[in-house]
Amino acid sequence: xxxxxxxxxxxxxxxxxxxxxxxxxxxxxxxxxxxxxxxxxxxxxxxxxxxxxxxxxxxxxxxxxxxxxxxxxxxx
Numbered sequence: 263x264x265x266x267x268x269x270x271x272x273x274x275x276x277x278x279x280x281x282x283x284x285x286x287x288x289x290x291x292x293x294x295x296x297x298x299x300x301x302x303x304x305x306x307x308x309x310x311x312x313x314x315x316x317x318x319x320x321x322x323x324x325x326x327x328x329x330x331x332x333x334x335x336x337x338x
Contacts, residue, residue: 270301272294277297288306289304
């Protein structure tokens with residue numbers, strides 16, 4: 263990241279619109295829009311690959327936690 267002196271955060275949920283547009287062999291843009299705000303993220307191929315890997319890992323962990331929480335609820 264260049265000149266990353268500003269912290270940015272976003273709360274993304276199922277109501278957010280998300281699109282991905284491939285701009286070339288080494289660039290893609292992800293556009294995220296909510297009620298009153300929008301955010302665009304531009305990735306090179308390796309950056310997008312890292313995002314996909316980390317979000318995939320997070321989903322596996324979240325799904326496992328969901329299953330454990332359901333098992334606890336059902337046994338109570």
